[in-house]
Amino acid sequence: MSIAIPEQAKVAVLTELKKFEFQHHPIPQISDDEILVKVEGCGVCGTDVHEYRNDPFGMIPVVLGHEGSGRIVKLGKNITTDSTGKPVEVGSKLITSIIPCGECGPCTSTPGRTNLCENMGCYGLMGDQPENKFNGWFGDYLVLKPGSTFFEVSEFSLEERILIEPVAVAVHAVERAKTTNLLNFASPVLIQGAGPIGLSIIAVLKAMGIQNIIAVDGQNDRLELAKALGASQGLNFNEFESTDALAAKVQELTLGRGAQFAFQCTGSPAAASTVWKLIARGGGLCELGFFVDNGEAKVNPHFDMCNKEITMVGSWAYSPEDYPNAIACMKSIKDAGLPITKLVTHVFPLDQIGEAVETNIRMEGIKVITVNE
Amino acid sequence: MSIAIPEQAKVAVLTELKKFEFQHHPIPQISDDEILVKVEGCGVCGTDVHEYRNDPFGMIPVVLGHEGSGRIVKLGKNITTDSTGKPVEVGSKLITSIIPCGECGPCTSTPGRTNLCENMGCYGLMGDQPENKFNGWFGDYLVLKPGSTFFEVSEFSLEERILIEPVAVAVHAVERAKTTNLLNFASPVLIQGAGPIGLSIIAVLKAMGIQNIIAVDGQNDRLELAKALGASQGLNFNEFESTDALAAKVQELTLGRGAQFAFQCTGSPAAASTVWKLIARGGGLCELGFFVDNGEAKVNPHFDMCNKEITMVGSWAYSPEDYPNAIACMKSIKDAGLPITKLVTHVFPLDQIGEAVETNIRMEGIKVITVNE
Amino acid sequence: MSIAIPEQAKVAVLTELKKFEFQHHPIPQISDDEILVKVEGCGVCGTDVHEYRNDPFGMIPVVLGHEGSGRIVKLGKNITTDSTGKPVEVGSKLITSIIPCGECGPCTSTPGRTNLCENMGCYGLMGDQPENKFNGWFGDYLVLKPGSTFFEVSEFSLEERILIEPVAVAVHAVERAKTTNLLNFASPVLIQGAGPIGLSIIAVLKAMGIQNIIAVDGQNDRLELAKALGASQGLNFNEFESTDALAAKVQELTLGRGAQFAFQCTGSPAAASTVWKLIARGGGLCELGFFVDNGEAKVNPHFDMCNKEITMVGSWAYSPEDYPNAIACMKSIKDAGLPITKLVTHVFPLDQIGEAVETNIRMEGIKVITVNE
Amino acid sequence: MSIAIPEQAKVAVLTELKKFEFQHHPIPQISDDEILVKVEGCGVCGTDVHEYRNDPFGMIPVVLGHEGSGRIVKLGKNITTDSTGKPVEVGSKLITSIIPCGECGPCTSTPGRTNLCENMGCYGLMGDQPENKFNGWFGDYLVLKPGSTFFEVSEFSLEERILIEPVAVAVHAVERAKTTNLLNFASPVLIQGAGPIGLSIIAVLKAMGIQNIIAVDGQNDRLELAKALGASQGLNFNEFESTDALAAKVQELTLGRGAQFAFQCTGSPAAASTVWKLIARGGGLCELGFFVDNGEAKVNPHFDMCNKEITMVGSWAYSPEDYPNAIACMKSIKDAGLPITKLVTHVFPLDQIGEAVETNIRMEGIKVITVNE
Ligand SMILES: [Zn+2]
Ligand SMILES: [Zn+2]
Ligand SMILES: [Zn+2]
Ligand SMILES: [Zn+2]
Ligand SMILES: [Zn+2]
Ligand SMILES: [Zn+2]
Ligand SMILES: [Zn+2]
Ligand SMILES: [Zn+2]
Structure with a gap:
């Protein structure tokens, strides 16, 4: 040529x-x-x-x-x-x-x-x-x-090729999450924040066959997209009076236990505090919403970390080794029709x-x- | 009622x-x-x-x-x-x-x-x-x-409900495999034996979004079913002159490296020996083909275990805790149209x-x- | 008898x-x-x-x-x-x-x-x-x-037998920590709080052969006991002007990297905030200081969790399965002359x-x- | 200077x-x-x-x-x-x-x-x-x-410095073993082969505080050295009529369960077969005895791998990243007076x-x- x-x-x-x-x-x-x-x-x-x-x-x-x-x-x-x-x-x-x-x-x-x-x-x-x-x-x-x-x-369209980068961010976070051994087909997983990263994670999890994906965001159009990409539930936090009310709803959607795993994908300190309340005892959290400094979040070590015995993994960007995984993931996302x-x-x-x-x-x-x- | x-x-x-x-x-x-x-x-x-x-x-x-x-x-x-x-x-x-x-x-x-x-x-x-x-x-x-x-x-048909049991066997094996951290969307995975268990594992892996699944069996009709359930390749070992020739084909299908992970699902000692030759250095193996004693297999500790630094996990039946996972997996298998x-x-x-x-x-x-x- | x-x-x-x-x-x-x-x-x-x-x-x-x-x-x-x-x-x-x-x-x-x-x-x-x-x-x-x-x-004295319970708390936390794969002989490990639990953890880590154990507390007599039980360094936080100064000292003791792993053993929210600053990029944290609710701690998700890509494990009490481990640990503590x-x-x-x-x-x-x- | x-x-x-x-x-x-x-x-x-x-x-x-x-x-x-x-x-x-x-x-x-x-x-x-x-x-x-x-x-004597290399081999194998989460203070661990590598592993495990270390070899002088380095028991396989008799002795030393983990450190195929019989259900094995090809070993997939649900990790040499760990381990071995x-x-x-x-x-x-x- x-x-x-x-x-x-x-x-x-x-x-x-x-x-x-x-x-x-x-x-x-x-x-x-x-x-x-x-x-x-x-x-x-x-x-x-x-x-x-x-x-x-x-x-x-x-x-x-x-x-x-x-x-x-x-x-x-x-x-x-x-x-x-x-x-x-x-x-x-x-x-x-x-x-x-x-x-x-x-x-x-x-x-x-x-x-x-x-x-x-x-x-x-x-x-x-x-x-x-x-x-x-x-x-x-x-x-x-x-x-x-x-x-x-x-093999991919231009848009798909460009989106492999945010998918790589998501795939890296999911690999971090997998080290906790808490993710399987049945795990109720909650994604906080339905922006590019949160939505990419939803697609990745759906491509992994995870059945119970709960998206939380403040905008209904983002929640609709979340559902199209694999979320089984979309919760608009503005429709809940309090964090407790939101947590109660999550309990209801998870046989009374809370999310087995949560991905915190917003850069909002308030969201980074709330997410701990939505997780089940023995569950896990991946924090990947703060690629820049947006200030401090509050966390209650007794209720949020110790008594629930949570495993939290931070996630930072990706490595080149994540790319083959992200590329294969993009194929799986397409296979799944997302x-x-x-x-x-x-x-x-x-x-x-x-x-x-x-x-x-x-x-x-x-x-x-x-x-x- | x-x-x-x-x-x-x-x-x-x-x-x-x-x-x-x-x-x-x-x-x-x-x-x-x-x-x-x-x-x-x-x-x-x-x-x-x-x-x-x-x-x-x-x-x-x-x-x-x-x-x-x-x-x-x-x-x-x-x-x-x-x-x-x-x-x-x-x-x-x-x-x-x-x-x-x-x-x-x-x-x-x-x-x-x-x-x-x-x-x-x-x-x-x-x-x-x-x-x-x-x-x-x-x-x-x-x-x-x-x-x-x-x-x-x-929510499931009678046949699907009955098949949740072999899927539970498969899901338990896949959970054992996941402890090695070797499975991701891009991992080339090989399944030896396309009987009920091997085929169930193929469906489970496909439902997890794994892209490169190589099935090995001696019967073409089983390999066809393997492909329908998610295998990207079906290799009839009878068509290869030797284990080395089969291994060479697997190398060819895996960028020269061999399978990142293999599931040995036959009860044949010869197959339980061969499978080690098909795995990449640094790779993993799940042995779940021997629910009864079918005799001894040969393995070369230097080439098969040490130099390749393989991680092998045996898998035995399932626990009740695997059932929610198997049931959700059955949903994902259906979602994926398998x-x-x-x-x-x-x-x-x-x-x-x-x-x-x-x-x-x-x-x-x-x-x-x-x-x- | x-x-x-x-x-x-x-x-x-x-x-x-x-x-x-x-x-x-x-x-x-x-x-x-x-x-x-x-x-x-x-x-x-x-x-x-x-x-x-x-x-x-x-x-x-x-x-x-x-x-x-x-x-x-x-x-x-x-x-x-x-x-x-x-x-x-x-x-x-x-x-x-x-x-x-x-x-x-x-x-x-x-x-x-x-x-x-x-x-x-x-x-x-x-x-x-x-x-x-x-x-x-x-x-x-x-x-x-x-x-x-x-x-x-x-085989144990009355005092040793009574102390197996706090050692079980420590051993459970160390097992949680071990799931991160971040602890080895060379890992610089920091223990915040030299009360019964922090001191027990120091003894457990020393019995595991960990060489570089840094104890942080506000009382010198506790730090002395920490050293007797295995800490290589004792830092009195009152002697540092700021968290940054304390963090700089920890950097100095760890080839410029910070602690590979930290155990937070106080019930103080301020301490639960500080500890994140003392950890190396890629490091880990076990939070076990809050067996009761002592209020909220502040954490910066960007600097503390994401950019450093920390793995945090909460730890809660112990299970009966921890007891054989705690009992054997007590023997090892004695073997080590602690x-x-x-x-x-x-x-x-x-x-x-x-x-x-x-x-x-x-x-x-x-x-x-x-x-x- | x-x-x-x-x-x-x-x-x-x-x-x-x-x-x-x-x-x-x-x-x-x-x-x-x-x-x-x-x-x-x-x-x-x-x-x-x-x-x-x-x-x-x-x-x-x-x-x-x-x-x-x-x-x-x-x-x-x-x-x-x-x-x-x-x-x-x-x-x-x-x-x-x-x-x-x-x-x-x-x-x-x-x-x-x-x-x-x-x-x-x-x-x-x-x-x-x-x-x-x-x-x-x-x-x-x-x-x-x-x-x-x-x-x-x-800080080390010439002999200690030279021995850091075999200790690095041992430390790498122990790190591989640790990925199975089967090693703690109470785990009964069996070492097959009391040559330089097996003995180094015994010292490493003892430095980690492991209490119940069973050495198996055919020479009593090596078993004596094994005990000096930390083995609680030394079994001369020549004194047992059969593998079954040896296995029965190991059961006796382990509350009827077998070794929770075994390190196979000989280059003998017969030993590489025997070791599987000595391991408890749910236990693990590190194979590191075959740095060169000494031929094939026999293994029974049903009894040895599946039914016991063993996790086996091969171990190959070491990486430079193992060296700080090996050096710190050498200090711990000295601390422990081994x-x-x-x-x-x-x-x-x-x-x-x-x-x-x-x-x-x-x-x-x-x-x-x-x-x-
Ligand atoms: Zn970017
Ligand atoms: Zn660099
Ligand atoms: Zn059955
Ligand atoms: Zn039972
Ligand atoms: Zn108590
Ligand atoms: Zn209960
Ligand atoms: Zn050498
Ligand atoms: Zn190279």
């Missing part, structure tokens, strides 16, 4: 807070160990927003966009497979994952938990690099350098990247993506 | 080796803590065959049949729920599970593993009891005494119980059941 | 709040399934104090005392072993454990976690029973009824039971016990 | 099968990222013997010796700590561990199990390297290149390396080491 490659191509550069500028650079020669990818689209993530508004990592100028996908247009001859050993060729559609440093404390002392790397590499979060101007997915091309982690996902692509509620052309990010900030819909022409 | 109950009813009694006799007994008064069940049907199990041919437990005369289901026709007034707390009433359809003694070594030292009870009670394996002539499912009625474990399963009832290949009226057992012995088909008029 | 048994004997009855009365009852006939124990001594526990001051369980009149030990003076002929199968005879020294009901939700749905039983039996917490006036250890005799859990511990009996700081004759309880309330010393003449 | 370094130094080169030749090479310049170590001694390992006799890895000419230790005589200025972050300086005493490749299938797909690396680096098993003539411990100097894994162990250095039964000067290896081959004693002048 021969694909015409232009001499130069554009990237959307965040040049200052809240300002994208389109820059054009020559497409470089691709070495034997590199890949040139024609970008097809990319999701807008909370991390992009965080950087857009505050530049907490001091990366400006930076090409953002890490939830992207595209097809190989030029393939270094030393590269025959993706990071799992699956064959790739020109035309193969790819996604990328993170790149642990291999040298920090967590990488060397706990190599099985590379999601905790303190010096993670990630296309779309690298800042300006003289050696690679095409290092983020918010551009028309992406250049994969040696040492990258990338995965062949040609409408996962409904998570994509807004699509913008890349040229409107600024508006795409602002839409995310206004918290309309669930997932905003950009697509390339 | 009022249901007419006859004064007496029949049971099929194994009165000597290979001989069933129909006996009639008066239906007893049902106390406040008992239940009278009208039997609708029952599966024939290898254990029934074992008893029919050899009486290894010295139970003769005995009413066999433990994989049965029926509906409540009389309900003691103290009983309002099944063993999980789910409401029951006259007309509710039930299945029974085993009854751990609570006093043997395993029951007292490892109460979380009641499947290891050395003095298990089980309707259909109790021998003659003056206090309960209706203590096996191969009869028209069953009397549930206090202390029984039973489950409301009215044709689990195709496991039932032969249906006999109860009057032909002898022929039903003989059919099982001839190993025609997969699962033989009896139904009551 | 023949032992003279008096016709009647005394028990200390809590007849109203804060009032013990000594009552005398005839020593009953001992059936073939019962045991008569001559009490030698008993620990005073927080639960006793709770009942003494508030009667939260409505048990008055009640013979308290559940951390007791004594020797068999009469043995029903059907009893030949203790609950683990170890032989017993007249003269054998016993302790008792709790008696799960076997029928509540937790007992039937999670029989491996009988510590969560909602209707637990326990000698010393049974209230007045016409059929057994000798049902608590604060008396001269104890009558063990059928169904009791009891353990032969003749001065565990220094936990017993006050000894009163049973006649001064009121003063013994008041001493506990004043929180002087660590452990108060009563001894019988 | 200033240390005189000669211009050249010798290494023992295996130049052909069963032939060592002492070669002298100039000591190279040490770069800012390298370390020069003066060797003090090194253990002779089965792997050395394997290479000496058969060269299975085709490494000849090769400087063997991987269980060595020595002190830093020259330290590249960029190196301030060992692989765990512990400070090092000239004079610090070091040991080395293995170096996973980071690129093979196991390294990329299961980075938490680097012991399964298929392309492991290891000083003493590297073959001839023009860039480093001092790449094995059977020499007077060792040059550590960038990327090495090494550990500061100055005479671990009695494992060293033969000491040869390096000049007699050939005789040292031959002594190992004759299987006299337990552990043979060489020391440098």
Whole structure:
């Protein structure tokens, strides 16, 4: 397959807070160990927003966009497979994952938990690099350098490919949850927060065959989507007078015991307090709602932790090792007929990247993506 | 609901080796803590065959049949729920599970593993009891005494209800497998032996969303059923020259690594040896094919266990605690559209119980059941 | 061995709040399934104090005392072993454990976690029973009824036997901690609170060979005892300006990473908040300080749970299955030469039971016990 | 500290099968990222013997010796700590561990199990390297290149330092065993084979506080050493008529249940068959005796695996992540007063390396080491 490659191509550069500028650079020669990818689209993530508004990592100028996908247009001859050993060729559609440093404390002392790397590499979060101007997915091309982690996902639609990243977040959390041995087909599982992550977790759990999934959120349209994705029940917390009333309802739905396991997926401290009240004695909790600091939550150690003898697992991002699992999960979600692509509620052309990010900030819909022409 | 109950009813009694006799007994008064069940049907199990041919437990005369289901026709007034707390009433359809003694070594030292009870009670394996002539499912009625474990399963067809027992065997094995943390959506899993148990495990794994399931058997029709139930590949070992050739094929199907996990579901020592060769380094094995002694298998500790650093879990029967999981799993199997009832290949009226057992012995088909008029 | 048994004997009855009365009852006939124990001594526990001051369980009149030990003076002929199968005879020294009901939700749905039983039996917490006036250890005799859990511990001194109960609390917590796979010889482990439970945990961890144990408390004498029992470091939090300063010290003691695992053993909400700051990324926490409700603690879900990806296990009391482990642990503590009996700081004759309880309330010393003449 | 370094130094080169030749090479310049170590001694390992006799890895000419230790005589200025972050300086005493490749299938797909690396680096098993003539411990100097894994162990005697390697093998196996959750203070644990590995495991288990350790071997002197290192019982299998008689004895020592866990540490197929008979129902097994292929063992899947519902974990070598644990374990072994250095039964000067290896081959004693002048 021969694909015409232009001499130069554009990237959307965040040049200052809240300002994208389109820059054009020559497409470089691709070495034997590199890949040139024609970008097809990319999701807008909370991390992009965080950087857009505050530049907490001091990366400006930076090409953002890490939830992207595209097809190989030029393939270094030393590269025959993706990071799992699956064959790739020109035309193969790819996604990328993170790149642990291999040298920090967590990488060397706990190599099985590379999601905790303190010096993670990630296309779309690298800042300006003289050696690679095409290092983020918010551009028309992406250049994969040696040492990258990338995965062949040609069988999926663009939207599905983009959604593998939030599914990877969900799958990582579910793997953390599985270490408690509390999840089986019959476990009543509660998901607090029906945003992109909570909804992804619902789809993952449903794809695992879990029968009794209770979604809790404050918006009915999100609860409807939760049900379409596998929730057996949707509870709008605004319809309950108190946490006790909500807890009583959960008891009623669980043979009087409470949720065997709960996933806390909001960034709200009040929700992070409430969730403990909804769990059964002997049950478990996965806290994954706080990818940024939103303040402190209250918890009662006697009632919430000790007497119930809860097991709580925090969950942080994902590792590249989660990707094959997330990709297979996406297939299972499709097999189960779950409408996962409904998570994509807004699509913008890349040229409107600024508006795409602002839409995310206004918290309309669930997932905003950009697509390339 | 009022249901007419006859004064007496029949049971099929194994009165000597290979001989069933129909006996009639008066239906007893049902106390406040008992239940009278009208039997609708029952599966024939290898254990029934074992008893029919050899009486290894010295139970003769005995009413066999433990994989049965029926509906409540009389309900003691103290009983309002099944063993999980789910409401029951006259007309509710039930299945029974085993009854751990609570006093043997395993029951007292490892109460979380009641499947290891050395003095298990089980309707259909109790021998003659003056206090309960209706203590096996191969009869028209069953009397549930206090202390029984039973489950409301009215939502399922008779065949599905009967199949919850082999699914419980499968679910218990899968729970054992899950303790190794080796199963996820992407794990290549191999099932050796596509009989009732192997096929049930395939359905359970597919209902869990596992994508890459490789079935190995010597009969193509069984492999076809394996595929219908979720196997992505079916390998007829007769078509391979050697174990090495079979192993090479498995490598090819698993990115060169071998199966991440294998379930050994045959009772064949040769198969129990072969399976180790098909597993990846770092992988796992569940051995559940030997519910009776079929002799010794060979294993190479260096290549099979140490160098590969395999984790092997034996699996034995199930505990009552597995039943809610098995029931929810049956729902998930149906949700996934898997044709689990195709496991039932032969249906006999109860009057032909002898022929039903003989059919099982001839190993025609997969699962033989009896139904009551 | 023949032992003279008096016709009647005394028990200390809590007849109203804060009032013990000594009552005398005839020593009953001992059936073939019962045991008569001559009490030698008993620990005073927080639960006793709770009942003494508030009667939260409505048990008055009640013979308290559940951390007791004594020797068999009469043995029903059907009893030949203790609950683990170890032989017993007249003269054998016993302790008792709790008696799960076997029928509540937790007992039937999670029989491996009988510590969560909602209707637990326990000698010393049974209230007045016409059929057994000798049902608590604060008396001269104890009558063990059928169904009791009891353990032969003749090899230990009275103080050691009494301390097996707090060691069982510690051992249960350590087993919960072990489910995280975070404890090994090299793990830096932090214990917050050097009271009876925290000190017991230190001794248990030292007996397991853990090298780097950091004790945190506000009293130097407790920290000294912590070091005698195995702590490599004792940090008095009063000597640090802030939680950050304390955390920095813990970092310094742990190659810059923080504690791999922490046990929170105080009932203080402030401590339950602080402990999260002292744990390494990827680390774990066992919360077992809140056997009663002391109010809410604050936790930052982002910094404390998610980003660090902590695993937290609550721990609640113990089950009878923990007792063989606790007894073997007591042997290991002795093997290691750890001065565990220094936990017993006050000894009163049973006649001064009121003063013994008041001493506990004043929180002087660590452990108060009563001894019988 | 200033240390005189000669211009050249010798290494023992295996130049052909069963032939060592002492070669002298100039000591190279040490770069800012390298370390020069003066060797003090090194253990002779089965792997050395394997290479000496058969060269299975085709490494000849090769400087063997991987269980060595020595002190830093020259330290590249960029190196301030060992692989765990512990400070090092000239004079610090070091040991080395293995170096996973980071690129093979196991390294990329299961980075938490680097012991399964298929392309492991290891000083003493590297073959001839023009860039480093001092790449094995059977020499007077060792040059550590960038990327090495090494550990500061100055607090230990030379023999203890050398024994950290077999202790690492034992600690890795014990960590594998711990994943089964079957080990606690009270678990009866059986060790089959009282050679260097079995004895190391006994010491590790004793250092963990395990009370009931049963050693099985065919030599009484080894059983005596087993007892000195922590075994509560030593059983000479030659004194039992049959496996059944041996199993009966184990039952007698374990309240009638069998061993809760067994470590199979011999390379004998007969022993690998027998061990299953000695394990309790619900128990576990770690197979680590077959670091080379010694043929097939027989196992009865029904009696040994299924009905007992055993969990078996294979164990393979160790990873660098096991080293901090092994080093801390060595401290605990010393704390417990266990005479671990009695494992060293033969000491040869390096000049007699050939005789040292031959002594190992004759299987006299337990552990043979060489020391440098
Ligand atoms: Zn993102
Ligand atoms: Zn890193
Ligand atoms: Zn059956
Ligand atoms: Zn039992
Ligand atoms: Zn207490
Ligand atoms: Zn209970
Ligand atoms: Zn070695
Ligand atoms: Zn590797």
